[in-house]
Amino acid sequence: MKIINSTFDLKDKINASLGRETRVEWNKRKLDEYFIYLRGLEFQGLDGILDEAVFLWESGLYKQFMLSYEPSFKVATERVFTEEEALKNRLLSLAREYLSPSGARTVSLKITDQNVFKSLHNMIETAYFFNYQSSFIWNDILNIYFGGLPERLILGLEKFDEFSHTPQPTNEFFQKLAKTQITQKDTYDLNQKMFFLLMHIEDTIFGHNFGDFNEEYRPTEGHFIRLLAGCSAAHNNREFTAPEDIIMAYKTFFKLIKTDITVYKAPQSIIDSIPEFTGYLVCDKCGVSHGLGPDDSPEDYSDVCDCGGHLVYKDSI
Numbered sequence: 576m577k578i579i580n581s582t583f584d585l586k587d588k589i590n591a592s593l594g595r596e597t598r599v600e601w602n603k604r605k606l607d608e609y610f611i612y613l614r615g616l617e618f619q620g621l622d623g624i625l626d627e628a629v630f631l632w633e634s635g636l637y638k639q640f641m642l643s644y645e646p647s648f649k650v651a652t653e654r655v656f657t658e659e660e661a662l663k664n665r666l667l668s669l670a671r672e673y674l675s676p677s678g679a680r681t682v683s684l685k686i687t688d689q690n691v692f693k694s695l696h697n698m699i700e701t702a703y704f705f706n707y708q709s710s711f712i713w714n715d716i717l718n719i720y721f722g723g724l725p726e727r728l729i730l731g732l733e734k735f736d737e738f739s740h741t742p743q744p745t746n747e748f749f750q751k752l753a754k755t756q757i758t759q760k761d762t763y764d765l766n767q768k769m770f771f772l773l774m775h776i777e778d779t780i781f782g783h784n785f786g787d788f789n790e791e792y793r794p795t796e797g798h799f800i801r802l803l804a805g806c807s808a809a810h811n812n813r814e815f816t817a818p819e820d821i822i823m824a825y826k827t828f829f830k831l832i833k834t835d836i837t838v839y840k841a842p843q844s845i846i847d848s849i850p851e852f853t854g855y856l857v858c859d860k861c862g863v864s865h866g867l868g869p870d871d872s873p874e875d876y877s878d879v880c881d882c883g884g885h886l887v888y889k890d891s892i
Contacts, residue, residue: 599782606775613768618818621765624825628773631832638780640832643705644697644792652713654852656720663849666725666744673749685757687805694798695725698828699836706835713851714841722839729806733826736834754814755805765818766804769825770797800824858884 613625631637662668670692675681677690703719723741730742757763774793803824808816858880878886
């Protein structure tokens with residue numbers, strides 16, 4: 576990254592000395608062009624989300640949110656969900672059943688597929704850390720997946736904080752969501768222009784230094800907007816997302832950044848049924864590990880793995 580930055584810096588110095596446009600000047604020009612273009616579109620609510628984008632940028636909230644995306648110290652627990660545990664989450668189960676796996680067809684048609692859906696929990700995790708600012712313990716992971724916010728977002732969108740109880744997704748909703756796609760010219764254009772607007776805001780904030788994490792963050796944010804827009808379209812019985820769906824997606828996303836989502840907690844029944852592991856039995860031959868809950872003891876299990884290797888108890892892996 577330092578080599579790349581040095582190359583950019585050298586080019587900027589050369590361009591500046593020759594009276595040419597530097598990267599910073601180019602980025603500012605492109606940012607102004609996107610703002611002017613988008614301000615000229617006559618979509619209801621668009622000016623509002625552009626104003627909100629400026630507020631989040633100038634207040635520093637957008638910067639801090641992006642920096643919360645993937646800090647190396649974010650997760651302190653080594654515990655992950657087993658497949659059986661993950662499928663206790665009805666939302667994940669329905670997404671797996673109805674949304675197509677990502678492939679050439681879904682990508683080319685910009686269909687809401689499983690890869691797009693994955694962005695939901697990635698962005699909620701980012702928002703959670705943004706508010707929490709401490710390494711996650713296991714209960715935090717349970718809150719993110721079972722606290723009800725994912726359901727609130729896809730079913731309530733901008734009004735996700737107005738439910739008195741967690742809403743429940745239906746098969747019918749996911750059947751509609753699976754058909755949504757961004758292919759209409761005006762919708763695709765708006766989505767692309769907003770994507771690039773925020774990209775240039777990021778470049779203004781971080782300069783050359785945002786590139787290493789931007790490679791993952793920017794596509795994830797883009798998929799999150801597509802997912803929310805697809806949900807908006809599905810609620811309105813549309814297969815093709817419309818400009819108002821893109822605007823609703825950004826309203827929801829920007830509100831998420833400003834909301835303390837740590838108030839959404841997993842129910843005690845989930846905490847009790849999916850406990851943190853207190854240790855692991857690890858095969859010294861194949862490396863497969865078996866997590867032990869608080870009520871488990873190594874003596875309760877055979878010390879021989881299915882592969883014939885020996886299972887060794889470890890506090891962590």
